[in-house]
Amino acid sequence: MKKISESTVRRLSLYLRFLQEASDGGLDTISSDELAQRGGTTSAQVRKDLSFFGSFGKRGLGYSVPELLRQIQEILGLSRSWKVALVGAGKIGSALFSYRDFQLRGFHIRAVFDTDPTKVGAAWGDLTVRDDGEMDAALREQGIDMVIVAVPAEAAQGVVDRVVKAGVRAILNFAPIRLRVPSSVALRNVDMTVELEGLSFALINR
């Protein structure tokens, strides 16, 4: 398979959301124009994005909503469930833990770790916040697939190095710092300030 860009993968996630809305609304087919309009892109881009993964849809008839839905779920790896660990039981960690969309999409938080003795031992849903020192062994024992890093910037690289060493191959980072990981590890960063900077750019360049 060709190398797929991060922006293509992001658009697939968006298409998936529209397909789910369409499906909930009882629609059977959807055109690349409709998908494009909802995704803020062009129908040529939609066809190109989907063409990476095989041929979908019939010319003039559009895409079958349930079929395309199932196929994009397959492509994105959402037809299975994933074991996620959360490192950092602060405010961001707590907000992420309560984010019910994770669960709905098959991302199950199975462990929470923190260094703060006042947080360790707290009950979070069915889980108990565990001491950071238990993390390395627990990631292996529980077969964790992905780790969400929600620790202060200065602690993040240290956590990530341990996570990588424990064999985890996917990391979502909320610490406002650029992390180094081996090329075999997938890393996504959520930096809220970058988003606000995009808005300030838009406001002064109109």
Added chain:
Amino acid sequence: MKKISESTVRRLSLYLRFLQEASDGGLDTISSDELAQRGGTTSAQVRKDLSFFGSFGKRGLGYSVPELLRQIQEILGLSRSWKVALVGAGKIGSALFSYRDFQLRGFHIRAVFDTDPTKVGAAWGDLTVRDDGEMDAALREQGIDMVIVAVPAEAAQGVVDRVVKAGVRAILNFAPIRLRVPSSVALRNVDMTVELEGLSFALINR
């Protein structure tokens, strides 16, 4: 000025972070290669990104760190401060409110609104959580530049319609739903599940 893509603006935010690190580390100049390496891109892309905004740097000498830093801050609209309102005083809202990087970059949260009577009246730092009914007038009176939407998905479009009507032209949305805004309004979405889907895609496509 040419139309600048969202990905270019995102990379400018990244370059800015590296320039700040370089500046903190006492570096005077930086090459497009170094910027590219830290930004996960090519030096040709760095030169192209910067060329949109005029000519920077001297061939063979690299860029002056303090000068490029100042210029990117200017381009991104960070040489002034912005008044931000937060709608939604739940867990995500609370995490965002404590996010000290916003303040450091000139994004100042000046008002917090919620519909929940048990939250209204609570002291958040120097602010008091206000009733949602006061929002529309307050956005105008306080001259709010940007609104962060951290309400449940089903409430988000209604909030955004009122925000737009109150004259706000920049919105950062955390609700997991695609919002409709007029083309004169800048909208950024942070969808944490999209990021996890990018990771699951990476895990199954290696």
